[in-house]
Amino acid sequence: MTDTMKQWTLKDVGRANLGLVSAAVPAPAEHEILVKVSAVSLNYRDLLLIEDGLGFAAKADPFVLGSDAAGVVVAAGAAVTRFKPGERVISTFIPGWIDGPGFGTAREPNYRTLGGAMQGVLSEYIVLDQGWAVKAPESLNDVEASTLPCAGLTAWTALVERGRLHAGQTVVVQGTGGVALFGLQIAAAHGADVIVVSGDDDKLERAKALGARHGINRKKEDWVEAVYRLTGDRGADHILEIVGGAHLGRALQAAAVFGRVSLIGVFEGFDISGHFAPLALKHLTVEGIQVGHRKALEDFVRAIDQTGIKPVVDAEYAFADLPAALDHLARGPFGKIVMNMPG
Amino acid sequence: MTDTMKQWTLKDVGRANLGLVSAAVPAPAEHEILVKVSAVSLNYRDLLLIEDGLGFAAKADPFVLGSDAAGVVVAAGAAVTRFKPGERVISTFIPGWIDGPGFGTAREPNYRTLGGAMQGVLSEYIVLDQGWAVKAPESLNDVEASTLPCAGLTAWTALVERGRLHAGQTVVVQGTGGVALFGLQIAAAHGADVIVVSGDDDKLERAKALGARHGINRKKEDWVEAVYRLTGDRGADHILEIVGGAHLGRALQAAAVFGRVSLIGVFEGFDISGHFAPLALKHLTVEGIQVGHRKALEDFVRAIDQTGIKPVVDAEYAFADLPAALDHLARGPFGKIVMNMPG
Amino acid sequence: MTDTMKQWTLKDVGRANLGLVSAAVPAPAEHEILVKVSAVSLNYRDLLLIEDGLGFAAKADPFVLGSDAAGVVVAAGAAVTRFKPGERVISTFIPGWIDGPGFGTAREPNYRTLGGAMQGVLSEYIVLDQGWAVKAPESLNDVEASTLPCAGLTAWTALVERGRLHAGQTVVVQGTGGVALFGLQIAAAHGADVIVVSGDDDKLERAKALGARHGINRKKEDWVEAVYRLTGDRGADHILEIVGGAHLGRALQAAAVFGRVSLIGVFEGFDISGHFAPLALKHLTVEGIQVGHRKALEDFVRAIDQTGIKPVVDAEYAFADLPAALDHLARGPFGKIVMNMPG
Amino acid sequence: MTDTMKQWTLKDVGRANLGLVSAAVPAPAEHEILVKVSAVSLNYRDLLLIEDGLGFAAKADPFVLGSDAAGVVVAAGAAVTRFKPGERVISTFIPGWIDGPGFGTAREPNYRTLGGAMQGVLSEYIVLDQGWAVKAPESLNDVEASTLPCAGLTAWTALVERGRLHAGQTVVVQGTGGVALFGLQIAAAHGADVIVVSGDDDKLERAKALGARHGINRKKEDWVEAVYRLTGDRGADHILEIVGGAHLGRALQAAAVFGRVSLIGVFEGFDISGHFAPLALKHLTVEGIQVGHRKALEDFVRAIDQTGIKPVVDAEYAFADLPAALDHLARGPFGKIVMNMPG
Numbered sequence A, B, C, D: 001m002t003d004t005m006k007q008w009t010l011k012d013v014g015r016a017n018l019g020l021v022s023a024a025v026p027a028p029a030e031h032e033i034l035v036k037v038s039a040v041s042l043n044y045r046d047l048l049l050i051e052d053g054l055g056f057a058a059k060a061d062p063f064v065l066g067s068d069a070a071g072v073v074v075a076a077g078a079a080v081t082r083f084k085p086g087e088r089v090i091s092t093f094i095p096g097w098i099d100g101p102g103f104g105t106a107r108e109p110n111y112r113t114l115g116g117a118m119q120g121v122l123s124e125y126i127v128l129d130q131g132w133a134v135k136a137p138e139s140l141n142d143v144e145a146s147t148l149p150c151a152g153l154t155a156w157t158a159l160v161e162r163g164r165l166h167a168g169q170t171v172v173v174q175g176t177g178g179v180a181l182f183g184l185q186i187a188a189a190h191g192a193d194v195i196v197v198s199g200d201d202d203k204l205e206r207a208k209a210l211g212a213r214h215g216i217n218r219k220k221e222d223w224v225e226a227v228y229r230l231t232g233d234r235g236a237d238h239i240l241e242i243v244g245g246a247h248l249g250r251a252l253q254a255a256a257v258f259g260r261v262s263l264i265g266v267f268e269g270f271d272i273s274g275h276f277a278p279l280a281l282k283h284l285t286v287e288g289i290q291v292g293h294r295k296a297l298e299d300f301v302r303a304i305d306q307t308g309i310k311p312v313v314d315a316e317y318a319f320a321d322l323p324a325a326l327d328h329l330a331r332g333p334f335g336k337i338v339m340n341m342p343g
Helices: A044-052 A148-161 A178-189 A201-209 A223-230 A247-254 A276-281 A294-307 A319-331 B044-052 B148-161 B178-189 B201-209 B223-230 B247-254 B276-281 B294-307 B319-331 C044-052 C148-161 C178-189 C201-209 C223-230 C247-254 C276-281 C294-307 C319-331 D044-052 D148-161 D178-189 D201-209 D223-230 D247-254 D276-281 D294-307 D319-331
Strands: A004-010 A018-024 A032-042 A068-076 A088-091 A125-129 A133-135 A170-174 A193-198 A214-217 A236-241 A255-263 A271-275 A285-288 A313-318 A336-340 B004-010 B018-024 B032-042 B068-076 B088-091 B125-129 B133-135 B170-174 B193-198 B214-217 B236-241 B255-263 B271-275 B285-288 B313-318 B336-340 C004-010 C018-024 C032-042 C068-076 C088-091 C125-129 C133-135 C170-174 C193-198 C214-217 C236-241 C255-263 C271-275 C285-288 C313-318 C336-340 D004-010 D018-024 D032-042 D068-076 D088-091 D125-129 D133-135 D170-174 D193-198 D214-217 D236-241 D255-263 D271-275 D285-288 D313-318 D336-340
Touching: A018 A319, A032 A088, A032 A148, A032 A319, A044 A319, A068 A125, A068 A148, A088 A125, A088 A148, A133 A294, A148 A178, A148 A236, A148 A294, A170 A178, A170 A223, A170 A247, A178 A193, A178 A236, A178 A294, A193 A201, A193 A223, A201 A214, A214 A223, A223 A247, A236 A247, A247 A255, A247 A271, A247 A276, A255 B276, A271 A276, A271 B276, A276 B255, A276 B271, A276 B285, A285 B276, A313 A319, A319 A336, B018 B319, B032 B088, B032 B148, B032 B319, B044 B319, B068 B125, B068 B148, B088 B125, B088 B148, B133 B294, B148 B178, B148 B236, B148 B294, B170 B178, B170 B223, B170 B247, B178 B193, B178 B236, B178 B294, B193 B201, B193 B223, B201 B214, B214 B223, B223 B247, B236 B247, B247 B255, B247 B271, B247 B276, B271 B276, B313 B319, B319 B336, C018 C319, C032 C088, C032 C148, C032 C319, C044 C319, C068 C125, C068 C148, C088 C125, C088 C148, C133 C294, C148 C178, C148 C236, C148 C294, C170 C178, C170 C247, C178 C193, C178 C236, C178 C294, C193 C201, C193 C223, C201 C214, C214 C223, C223 C247, C236 C247, C247 C255, C247 C271, C247 C276, C255 D276, C271 C276, C271 D276, C276 D255, C276 D271, C276 D285, C285 D276, C313 C319, C319 C336, D018 D319, D032 D088, D032 D148, D032 D319, D044 D319, D068 D125, D068 D148, D088 D125, D088 D148, D133 D294, D148 D178, D148 D236, D148 D294, D170 D178, D170 D247, D178 D193, D178 D236, D178 D294, D193 D201, D193 D223, D201 D214, D214 D223, D223 D247, D236 D247, D247 D255, D247 D271, D247 D276, D271 D276, D313 D319, D319 D336
Parallel strands: A170 A193, A170 A236, A193 A214, A236 A255, A255 A285, A313 A336, B170 B193, B170 B236, B193 B214, B236 B255, B255 B285, B313 B336, C170 C193, C170 C236, C193 C214, C236 C255, C255 C285, C313 C336, D170 D193, D170 D236, D193 D214, D236 D255, D255 D285, D313 D336
Antiparallel strands: A004 A018, A032 A068, A032 A125, A032 A336, A068 A088, A088 A133, A271 B271, A285 B285, B004 B018, B032 B068, B032 B125, B032 B336, B068 B088, B088 B133, C004 C018, C032 C068, C032 C125, C032 C336, C068 C088, C088 C133, C271 D271, C285 D285, D004 D018, D032 D068, D032 D125, D032 D336, D068 D088, D088 D133
């Protein structure tokens, strides 16, 4: 094993401050594992962080990017019991959140995530507390497995861990990004009726091939009316709301009685709004989703192996090609973008 | 028993169209009970309906006002099994909602409530399907019992039926109206820490006498900061959000990690809004509450008898004095306003 | 439509008292529908009732057998709103249980079921209160649809309505009778890992073809040890316990931490028993299942249409051949036995 | 601070092998705290372990007894963030169970508890991983606080964490031991109707003074019939079943429709049994309870401070008087027995 390695860092806000730099391979402390990273999945949040800072950029120097890694354990501290060298692992997005309500206070919610308030994983080697990793699913390769910790778990938390989805329910997913396609696949694997809303007929066709029963082109028709039509006015039991802003109001209209709207994304703005009447008259639940805890990730890994779900990877990029990968991310991929680490 | 009776009707939108009119005492059909009404509790909704219509006024002629009645069964149809003459009953706000998710579709949520889309109860006698009534609690008189079907059940549904409140949790109630004070009393009866937010020190003192541990005068300090101070930054586990509009955003700030905001009222507007970050980072649940089902009302009646909670009735008015009662309602009562029916 | 019809009745305990008799076609009352029955599914309970009485036989004269019917509405009372003539329906096993906890008291649990304390459906025509029926799934024919009200709903209630099953969990079903095979299919449709326990290799093969991942021949190996082996000692998250008696104790051993054992059947005795240690140390939940409510049946019908599950009908018998059908039932069918009614 | 201390150890099964011995005061490792113990609460399990071994005795040498300690942090390792010297803490019964389902497999359930498979706390000083302790409630002294980790949390887990108890429900507790009286107090603090079953009128009177509404002397009347009488046949929503053996069957009879029986104790035997019919027909849930997780203990501590519940301590014994305390334990205390540690 070499002593030095490469990692992608951000010195300050803005793409010009990205750097592929050398660093010493870290040594695991007593409770830590050293992981040779084989794949890192990117999220839209990485782009926002690079271009807007989100309050985190340049707080550490060097600040390493990236939150979702898959790799193999190559060394372990003396007190490590959860893993052995040679085992394949994936990282957890919110380190230390094992189960239950999680960290933080009303005044200061938890912001501590990998590649955000904490150092990231876009590095040839990383050390993780043994509690911050989960065994990778046997049915996925590392590129696929790297997409689970953030995008995959977010959809799982919304639909299963909190949503208690079951067969026969109707699920609406907005768009065809990473969380949306995981939502589609998870819902279909539970026997649900999946409706995908997108502005692109080609993407709708590809979504149907993944298990969606219906596609709505929101540029061609009012998507809420289309949900009414497709469900005989019954509406959607679960909606993955990824648009943000005033779009929440539309989701409230599309929801079935006792339905659930999972707030996940905010492409159109952080100030969300909607009308009170459908919320109250239909007894709706609106839930904010921030990825999820380790117990849910372990459940999800088992579900992946059992159902055979294969994450949708739109493109893989070589480790050196982060700028191209970010361009792709900005264009809106169909599913996930993954960085392949050097062999 | 007399053949004719009096009832309050509304011919068209506006107080000028109120009328205390005579009508024939109705006869119960096979599955119905005839109830001699002894008390009717008013809600702010009655005022809105009279002054704005809410889409319901003048749809029936005559349209009888009022949704929440207590009284005694005086006759029963041949197929009635739930009640016998002589038993004291209260009405249900959403007739026929027995348990579970309830009526309506995504497109057309359920609007069918007494004194709204359906005929009301501000009448000396009413007929109700036997499934639309519940036994009155033994520990309350009829004036008190009449406050349960809407205001009381709304608070119960939010905190207990859906909120699964338990001892040691912190509950924030906004204001000192009917739902807020029921929320206070129900929370205190479950061993919760209750914080009341009001703009009136006198009302805060009266709220403390009812079991609130803390009062915040929102005119003297920022109520969210005060919640942080009172809870050591932990925040509130449950918030009864009765203000509406952009006030939801403040509730999201005050909520604890995994907290729950029950949307109940909209004094400041039907277009609710708030910021995404606290919702997601604190994994909050926002639920729309529309009163509740009969099963929950039966549970609540048992709880009333067991805990000794006495609903707070700010004032009783004689049947003929509806205009004065509405004036009181418009001023904002401390608890409930109840109409006493003729003996 | 003819005025008379045939129905299977039981005059007293014992097969000798079975009779295929003529009766007048009933007329629906105001809230009732008249259903022309096309298929009736049999349950082991029907056999017990004929041979042992179960306390019900001969309480009515004539007492009509059978609890699970599929058919078409041919007439409706004036107050019927849920159905129209021409619609296909299935019956509900516990009439009037719409949702929630259901009927009865601690002292007197609910025994009122069709073909038990109430009249049955093994008749060319039946009348049902409109609230006692549910629309048949579009994806099933009447023979298949008739198997849902008891066997199908029992498995659905155990695994979904109460069990909140999700993908990646392990489900063990005992045997290959009607409830067991529905459990297998429902679990597989939710992405669960299904293990079937049987004493017959041929039946295990057929179960695998239906979606079970593993089969355990309990005559060839200890089934609890086999569950440990197949799950890497993790155990089963859900167990459909259909054997009864001391077999509960084995299920407790096979259950995973926080697992759930649904008590459904009692082939080996009504006195159930087991050891306290696994129950407590693994925080297990044991639940008694009595079929389920109408809301769950409606959810299940939607799931049937969405997932394409086809109930397993081992054999169909002509209406006149009830004795042969009962013989088959006594031998232990693979799935369900259904009576075809005259065209 | 002294270098040596005293602790109660067990060399082998049997009281003759108890020893009050000297040992070195331990030093906390990086993640550990050193606690000066001020009180240790005894459980019936301690007596069983001394007299029967339970498989644990003499596995360690010396083996220190006791599972439930209250004390003050006197030193902390460098990595400790949860506590500071000077803070009052209580121990957790199942170390490391933070939240969620907990440890172990189907084959090997978790046995690792303090004073059992792990070293105990009946010692002047103990070291605990920082994650194994919880802040003591401010409203209790150390003697009272020491009763929470096992007896108190067991009742809380059964009724609140898993039972979602609410006002108006009926709770039956068996006996007047530690768990039973906590159950009584927790239930009363949530507005529930509490029935205590005991063979001793004097204890029943004392239980009523603590908040039980009803007492049943099981030597004078059939307790199940008495529950029917007191609830108008409705039955009990929650039953804390502490007797074990065939007594479960009686609890099933006493339970209300959809009721819950928490299996906690086994005074009359580990082989539990009952009849299938009430379990199924009343849709009952039977749950095995093994104390609970740290998150629930933290919730319970908050509830203690908010409700003012004072644990019932039947007697305090000086540290040297363990044999007398064990004699008291064997006689069946009213509430808890606590060892006072040297000042």
